[in-house]
Amino acid sequence: MARVRGLWDRYRSASPVTIALLALVLGLVVGAVIIIATTPEILNAWRGAFHSWGAPGHALKVTFDNVGAAYRSIVTGSIVDPPQFWHSVTTGRGWTASLTPLSETLTYAIPLVIASIAVGITFQTGLFNIGANGQAILGGVAGVAVATLVHLPMVLHLPLTLLAGIAGGVVGGAIPGLLKAYTGAHEVIVTLMFNYVASYFMLFCLLSTPLQLPNQTNAISRTMPGGTQLAPLFGTASGLRVNYGIVVALAVTVFAIWLLDRSSIGFEFRVTGANPHAARASGINARRTLVTSFLISGGLAGLAGVTWVAGTTHYIDQNFLQGSAGIGFTAITVSLLGRNRPIGIVWGSLLFAALEVGGSNMQANTGIPYDLATVIQSAIVIFVATPVLVKEIFRLRTLRAESIKVATAGWGS
Amino acid sequence: MRLELRGITKKFGSLTANDRIDLVVEPGQIHCLLGENGAGKSTLMNVLFGLLQADEGEILIDGEPVRLANSGDAVRRGIGMVHQHFMLVPVFSVAENVVLGFEPTRSLDRLDYARAREDIRSVSREFGLEVDPDVTVESLPIGLQQRVEIIKALGHDAQLLILDEPTAVLTPQEADALMAIMRSLTATGKSILFISHKLKEVRHVSDVITVIRAGRVIGTVPPTASENELAAMMVGREVSLVVDKTAAAPREPVLEVRDLVVRDDRGLAVVDGVSLAVRAGEIVALAGVQGNGQTELVEAITGLRHVESGSVLLGGRDVTNRSPREILDAGLGHIPEDRQRDGAVLSMSVADNLVLNTPRRAPFARHGTRNLRAVRDNAETQVESFDVRTSSVDAPLSSLSGGNQQKVIVARELSRPLEALVASQPTRGLDVGSIEYVHREIVRVRDEGHAVLIVSSELDEVMALGDRVAVMFQGRITGVVDPSTSREDVGLLMTGSTPAESR
Structure with a gap:
C-alpha cells in the first residue's frame, strides 16, 4: 500500500518524466479527436446515434473500433505484431516479418538520436542550431564523396567515411558559430538559411562529375562500396535493415553524457546557457564556448547524415533529408521533448521513430493518412513545452522548478 | 486621497516579508517609508500597486476597502508608481512613453500626437516638470527619465504617487530638484509615499516617517526625529554597524589603478582618471552615490570592461585589459554588485x-x-x-x-588563493545576521594579509569597514580620508565639494 502511495506521490509531483508521459497521452487524445472528426464511418454512426435504442452504443463501438485499429496498426507497425510474433515463436518461421517493425523503428531512430543530441548540445549552451539538417546533408555528401572516390581497405575506409561526415558537419557548424562570435550575426537566421545553401550545394554535387553516378542525368550519387557501409546488424540475409549505426548512436550518447554531465567544457556550456553574464564574470570565454559548441553540434549532425546513408540507402539523391525526411528538423523537437539531455533524447527519438514508422503502417492498413503521426508528434511537443497546461489537465500538484524551466534560454542573447 | 493599510501580511514560503503592517497616508502628505534593504518596503509597495496580493489585511482608499488585483486596478484608483528601475521604452519619445497603454487616438485609430504633446505640456506647466515631449527617452539623463515616469503617472491622474528609492540613481542636484517637485505635487493635494533608506533626505522632505524593520512597523515619527533615533529604529540597535576589527597593518600595494579612464556603454568617460592603491592588509572602502563610476571602475579592474587608458596592477603585474580568466587566475577575488546576474547561476x-x-x-x-x-x-x-x-x-x-x-x-x-578581493555592495539586501557574517569574513581576509577593496553606497558600511575611505564623484576620486572623518565631510566629498578640514 505504501508503495502505491509512493508511486502516486511521484505522479502528482510532476517530474519531467511524468510530464513527458502525460504529454504522450494527450498527444494520442488529440490524434483520436482528429480521427473521429475525419472518418466518415464514425461521423455517420454518431449522426444516427440518437434515432433509435442501442444506436449510441453502436456509435461508441464504431468510434473505438476505428481509433483502436489506427493506434493498433501504429504499434504493430513500429514495435511488434503479437499474432505474427507468436507464429514465429511456435513455427520458427517468418522472423523477418516479426522483427521488421522494431528493426525499422531502430533504423530510423539511429540518425535521429545523433542529430537530436547535436541540437541539444547547442540548446544547453543557450544557442539555437536550426541548421542541423543542412549540416547532416553536408555530412552525407562528404561521407559519400570519401566512400566513392577514395580507395582504401575497409578498416581504414569506414572510419574515414564517418570522419568525413563529421568534417562536413563541422564546416556547416563553423559558419554560423564563427559568424555569431565575430560579427554578432544571429545564429537562428544563419543556420535556418544555411539549410538551403546545404541543400543546393548537395544538388550541385549530385549533378557534377566526380560524385554523380556515371551516365546519368538525374541527381543521384555513386553507390558507397560495401567496405564503407554500416552493415546490417544481423547480416544482409536477415532482411532486417537495422545496422551497425546503432553502435555509432550509442557511442554518441555516451560521449554526450560525458560532455554535458562530466566534462569541464560541458560545464562551461551549461553555465553559458543558463547565465551568460555569470559565465563571463567567471572567466569563461564566451566566444570560444559558442564556437566550440557549434563545432561539436555541427560535427554530430554531420555524423547523423553519414550514418543514415551508410546504414540504409548507400547513395544519395536529390531527396536526401528533404521534406518530411528532414531529420535535422525533427531533431529540434526531439531535443525539446528530451529536455536536451542525452537519455531523454534517446527515449524521445525512439518514440518519434516509432510514430514515424507506425504511421506508414497505419496508412497502409486503415487509410488514415500518415500525416496523423506528425500531428501526434507535434501535439506531444506542444504539451511538453507547456507543462503548466498538462499540470492543470491532470490536476498535478505543484510543479517542480525543473519541470517549468523553459527548455532553452532566450532568443535575444 | 487618503490611503490606509490595515494589517497587511505577505509571506513568501517561510519568510514573512510584511507582518501586519498598518499605515495611513493623508491627502497632501509626503509619507516616508524608511527601512533597510530587505526590510519589506518594496513588497509592501508591490502589494499596494496590485503587483502582489496580500495574504491578509485590507487596503482602504478614502475610507472604502478596495481590491487591487493588478496594477491596472491601482492606476484606475488613482495610484501611480515610479519604480526604481524605470519602465520606459528607451527608443520611444517622451510623448510616446507617456501615452503608452492609454494612447489618445483620432479617427481610424491614428495616434493623436498633438494631444499627447499638449497633455505633457500642461502637466509640465502645472507641476514644474520641464521636459521636451519629442526627444527619445534614451537620450535623456537619468534625472529627466525619472521625471518622465512621474509625468506618466500624473497623466493617468494619480492622486497618490509611490516613489521607490527615487534618489538612489540621482546626483545630489537632481535629488534636490526631485524634492522640489515632490513639494509642488503635494501643494496641489496629491499624496506621496516615498521609500528610502537615506536618513538625511528622509528628514529633509517628509511630513511623516514610518520605519519598518524585518517586515514590521517599528514606529511612526515626525521628521524632527534625529538621525540617530531613526538609524536605531531601522537597524534595531543603538549603533547601526560596528565591525569588530583591529587597526590595519598595511604593507606593500597589491591592487593599483593608475590614471584609469573607462567609458560606459554610451561612450561617456565614467571613470575619468582614477588612481588608487590598495595595500596588503588593509581595506579601502569606496564611497559615493550610485552611478558615479564605481560600477565601471570595478568592471575595469575585473576585466569585464575595456580600459581606455591608464593601467591596473595586481601584485605588481600589469593586468590592464586582460581577460577575466587571466585576472581571476592572477588572484583577484570578486564579489559582484549584482550577485544573481554576475555571481551565480x-x-x-x-x-x-x-x-x-x-x-x-x-x-x-x-x-x-x-x-x-x-x-x-x-x-x-x-x-x-x-x-x-x-x-x-x-x-x-x-x-x-x-x-x-x-x-x-x-x-x-x-x-x-587570493592576492586581492574586490567586493561590490557585499551586503546589499542581506539580513543583519548575514551582514555581520560577511563583514567578519572580509576583515578576516584583510587580517590574512590580502588587499581588500569594498564598494558600497551605504555610508555606514563604508565608515565601519574601511581602513581608508575613498570617495568617488562623477568618475573621479574626490578624496581619500580616514574613517574617523565626520559623515558630513564625507557627504560633502560625495557631492563633489571639498570640506574645509580636508585641506
Missing part, C-alpha cells in the same frame, strides 16, 4: 556554483573531465565552514535565501 546546484570560476582547476577536474566527488566534497566543506543554510549541496541555488546565496559566492571567492 541560480538554476545550478550549490556545489556547481562553488566551483563556478574554477571548474578546470585541480582537484575539480583532470584532463577535461570533472571530478564530481571533489566538487561535492568541496561543497560539503564550504557549506559547513561558511554556515550556508541549504537542504543539500545538490539543491539549486535558487532555493536558497538571498543571504545564503551571497554566502555561497563569498565562500567561493574566499576559498581560492
